[in-house]
Amino acid sequence: MKFVSLDLHNWRSFHGHNRVDFATEEDRPVTLLLGPNGSGKTALLNAFTWALYGKFTEGFDYHDHLVNIEAIAADSNAQASVELVFLHESDEFRVKRTTDARRQASEGGTELVVTKNGVRATEDDVHRILPPALKDLFFFPAESFSTASVLKGESPGDGTSFDIGTAIRAMLSGDVYENAIADLREAMNSNALKPPMNYRDETVETARRAYEQALAELHASDERRESLPALTAQARESALKAKKEAERYNPDEMRKWENRYKELDHSVGEAEQIVSRVNSAYTELARRSHMHFAQCAVATAIARLDLAETAGLMPPRIHQHVLAKTLAKQTCLLCGEHLTEAGVARVSNLYARVADAEVAIRGVEIRTRLKQHLALLANELSSLREEVTELATLLGVDIPDASSDMKILASVIRTCLDVADRVLTQARREFEDFVAASDIDMPADGQNPVEIAMVKQALVDQLESELEKIDDLIVELKGRAQRQFADYEKKSGKTREYARKTRAISILLESMEYFEEARKGLERFGREDFEKAINTTYSDLVNKEFNIVVGSDFSIRVLVAGTTDRLPLSQSEKVLLLIAFLGAIARLAPHYEKIARLGDQLRDTGGVETSQKHGFPVVLDAPTSPLDDEYEIEVVSALPHLLPQVIVPVSAKSVDVWARISKHVGAAYVMELTSKNATNRTVRWNGKDFTYSTQDDDVAPARTRITRIS
Amino acid sequence: MSDFEDSMRRLAKGMSPEAKAVVRYVLKSEHKNRFSSRSTLPEMYATFALNEAKSNEGS
Numbered sequence: 001m002k003f004v005s006l007d008l009h010n011w012r013s014f015h016g017h018n019r020v021d022f023a024t025e026e027d028r029p030v031t032l033l034l035g036p037n038g039s040g041k042t043a044l045l046n047a048f049t050w051a052l053y054g055k056f057t058e059g060f061d062y063h064d065h066l067v068n069i070e071a072i073a074a075d076s077n078a079q080a081s082v083e084l085v086f087l088h089e090s091d092e093f094r095v096k097r098t099t100d101a102r103r104q105a106s107e108g109g110t111e112l113v114v115t116k117n118g119v120r121a122t123e124d125d126v127h128r129i130l131p132p133a134l135k136d137l138f139f140f141p142a143e144s145f146s147t148a149s150v151l152k153g154e155s156p157g158d159g160t161s162f163d164i165g166t167a168i169r170a171m172l173s174g175d176v177y178e179n180a181i182a183d184l185r186e187a188m189n190s191n192a193l194k195p196p197m198n199y200r201d202e203t204v205e206t207a208r209r210a211y212e213q214a215l216a217e218l219h220a221s222d223e224r225r226e227s228l229p230a231l232t233a234q235a236r237e238s239a240l241k242a243k244k245e246a247e248r249y250n251p252d253e254m255r256k257w258e259n260r261y262k263e264l265d266h267s268v269g270e271a272e273q274i275v276s277r278v279n280s281a282y283t284e285l286a287r288r289s290h291m292h293f294a295q296c297a298v299a300t301a302i303a304r305l306d307l308a309e310t311a312g313l314m315p316p317r318i319h320q321h322v323l324a325k326t327l328a329k330q331t332c333l334l335c336g337e338h339l340t341e342a343g344v345a346r347v348s349n350l351y352a353r354v355a356d357a358e359v360a361i362r363g364v365e366i367r368t369r370l371k372q373h374l375a376l377l378a379n380e381l382s383s384l385r386e387e388v389t390e391l392a393t394l395l396g397v398d399i400p401d402a403s404s405d406m407k408i409l410a411s412v413i414r415t416c417l418d419v420a421d422r423v424l425t426q427a428r429r430e431f432e433d434f435v436a437a438s439d440i441d442m443p444a445d446g447q448n449p450v451e452i453a454m455v456k457q458a459l460v461d462q463l464e465s466e467l468e469k470i471d472d473l474i475v476e477l478k479g480r481a482q483r484q485f486a487d488y489e490k491k492s493g494k495t496r497e498y499a500r501k502t503r504a505i506s507i508l509l510e511s512m513e514y515f516e517e518a519r520k521g522l523e524r525f526g527r528e529d530f531e532k533a534i535n536t537t538y539s540d541l542v543n544k545e546f547n548i549v550v551g552s553d554f555s556i557r558v559l560v561a562g563t564t565d566r567l568p569l570s571q572s573e574k575v576l577l578l579i580a581f582l583g584a585i586a587r588l589a590p591h592y593e594k595i596a597r598l599g600d601q602l603r604d605t606g607g608v609e610t611s612q613k614h615g616f617p618v619v620l621d622a623p624t625s626p627l628d629d630e631y632e633i634e635v636v637s638a639l640p641h642l643l644p645q646v647i648v649p650v651s652a653k654s655v656d657v658w659a660r661i662s663k664h665v666g667a668a669y670v671m672e673l674t675s676k677n678a679t680n681r682t683v684r685w686n687g688k689d690f691t692y693s694t695q696d697d698d699v700a701p702a703r704t705r706i707t708r709i710s
Numbered sequence: 711m712s713d714f715e716d717s718m719r720r721l722a723k724g725m726s727p728e729a730k731a732v733v734r735y736v737l738k739s740e741h742k743n744r745f746s747s748r749s750t751l752p753e754m755y756a757t758f759a760l761n762e763a764k765s766n767e768g769s
Contacts, residue, residue, distance in 0.1 A: 122745075124744075124745040173744070175744070176737070176740045176741060176744055177740075179740050179744070179748060180736050180737070180740045183736070183740070183748060183751045183752045183755060184736065184752075184755055186752035187751075187752040187753070187754075187755035187756040187759070188756070189752075190752055190753050190755075190756035191753075192753060192756040192757055192760055193756050193759075193760065496767075500760065500763045500764055500767070501760065501763075503763035504756065504759035504760040504762070504763040505759075507726065507728045507729050507732055507759045507762055507763060508732065508755065508756070508759045510725055510726060510729035510732075511725075511729045511732040511733045511736060511759075513721075514718075514721060514722065514725065514729070514733050515733070515736070517717070517718065517721055518718065521714045521717065521718065524714075525712075525713070525714045599741070602714060602715055602718045603712060603714070603715045604712065605712075605714055606712055606713060606714045607712050
């Protein structure tokens with residue numbers, strides 16, 4: 001897909017008719033628009049988004065002042081329009097949006113005409129190619145270059161400010177699968193599948209309610225999982241902005257405040273943990289209080305059995321058969337010695353007691369088991385003692401000695417409990433006092449920017465933790481819903497009609513699982529495609545050994561090739577990473593559009609190979625504006641290698657840098673500004689001077705004329 | 711065959727014929743109604759599944 005032309009008619013500061021014909025040649029992919037501040041570079045970017053989506057980029061103001069003011073002065077019904085022509089495959093699309101002075105402020109006050117090869121088409125035909133979810137990626141404003149946190153990831157999970165998962169699914173028409181899931185979910189609750197009208201059975205009703213409850217919980221968690229990545233991305237972005245805002249107010253003081261805040265907050269957290277540990281230990285001791293009695297009872301039983309053995313009430317530890325043979329041969333069967341009379345008498349005595357002592361054998365066995373049990377109890381007691389000792393050490397309480405029994409341990413843990421409560425109360429008081437007494441420079445609204453930043457960061461932490469756990473939670477809820485449904489299906493099988501309905505629900509559930517797997521696959525394999533694409537794109541822009549890893553949450557980390565170490569990036573490399581990120585999406589776009597058109601999502605996603613030769617165009621508004629001069633050259637030199645078409649509105653501040661790539665610039669324009677406040681300036685391009693801005697007291701507030709200069 | 715395609719085929723292989731029929735029907739309907747109103751689709755799916763359950767009774 002390539003943009004062919006853009007026609008502006010009385011759009012914002014572009015008075016009258018202005019036209020841009022975009023560069024479309026393979027080796028000259030750049031269309032350069034040089035314009036001073038106030039000439040409407042961002043308005044030009046928004047002319048694209050307004051025409052295609054009826055929307056604007058973030059931070060673009062005065063949405064209700066679209067018609068040129070001079071035009072309204074001449075005609076109160078003046079119209080403004082933007083017409084974008086683009087070629088996709090062999091089809092020519094024309095998208096023209098119009099509004100007028102009266103309707104420009106009202107919602108839906110525009111008219112849209114779309115044609116495909118001269119025949120009337122619909123907005124949807126355009127959105128199939130350029131999905132609305134990708135608006136902010138194909139049309140990228142300057143402000144986003146400095147704030148996009150894709151460049152700022154310091155740890156896993158950081159660095160995502162766009163919901164790439166949604167963008168990828170949008171390109172692959174993933175909404176079809178999402179809609180299918182939502183509709184199947186609703187189908188299960190449809191009237192057609194409600195219990196038969198005249199059927200009442202409390203057992204079945206209870207099973208149905210239990211299943212519906214489990215299903216509702218599962219759906220709620222499913223929806224939460226869907227919204228979490230975007231919420232987390234937003235929260236990260238917002239936390240980053242809040243942090244920047246906080247740093248504006250006396251950064252040193254703020255940092256000190258922040259460190260002390262963190263320290264005290266950490267102390268409270270630690271104290272809470274200790275209290276929780278002591279409470280657990282106390283509960284554990286209470287739960288095992290039986291051990292104390294068991295230990296006493298077992299020890300007493302063993303002592304009594306020992307006594308019985310000493311008293312000769314226990315059987316000898318020699319087999320009856322050995323004694324019988326010894327007596328018969330009058331020789332000890334074990335040592336071979338001949339028996340004396342006394343020996344014969346003793347062995348006879350033993351032999352007689354063996355015969356009587358079968359019951360006592362059981363006593364020996366029981367004693368062995370009791371001893372094993374006693375050892376087990378001792379082990380348990382020992383681990384409890386270890387935990388209590390550790391807690392006592394932490395809290396500065398007297399440590400129980402190695403022979404302490406349950407009673408002593410319980411007494412120590414009670415002391416620990418008192419001390420831990422006191423520590424926690426003190427930590428909380430210190431934290432609250434500190435927050436209340438903070439004396440730092442505050443913004444006008446009186447809100448503490450550091451607190452705001454901390455609250456926003458806490459939200460990020462909470463969302464990230466939720467994101468980490470939600471998959472396991474869903475597996476658990478799914479299992480529960482399946483069990484409840486099996487129970488419901490079984491109980492509802494008493495009548496044919498009812499059984500048919502539950503069977504239909506079961507079929508819908510099975511089908512829904514297919515679509516859920518498809519959706520997950522689109523995300524997983526789409527992520528793999530994106531990872532390959534961003535690596536290829538970045539290597540086209542940066543000459544360095546690296547490996548870009550895209551996390552399951554689409555966070556981006558640049559590692560030293562073959563290692564897990566982060567690669568330090570210069571400022572220009574960071575901007576190039578962002579450009580590569582946009583380029584990767586734009587390079588994937590034509591492949592994904594084709595896959596979606598042919599319905600091959602489940603076959604081809606994950607196997608896409610991208611290159612600079614194929615890619616949708618991007619419009620980058622002032623991409624070098626956040627850079628120091630020394631970095632501009634690298635970024636500007638890289639742009640022609642990004643995509644088959646790149647459109648760049650920039651100021652002429654560093655026109656010399658852009659002149660270095662003039663052989664790749666297929667079309668260059670000046671956005672000439674005329675206004676009361678402008679100065680008379682020219683810009684030099686390809687050795688010729690062109691009017692850049694003109695001072696004119698009669699023009700208020702400003703007028704822009706677009707002129708082709710090469 | 712790609713990993714994705716392979717995993718989806720394996721999943722489809724283990725599905726009941728009724729569920730497969732529903733999947734085909736849903737896919738076709740969702741594509742057809744992608745950019746138009748989808749409000750009647752859930753009832754249509756429920757009815758379709760019910761008919762599938764009915765026609766396969768005793769099989």
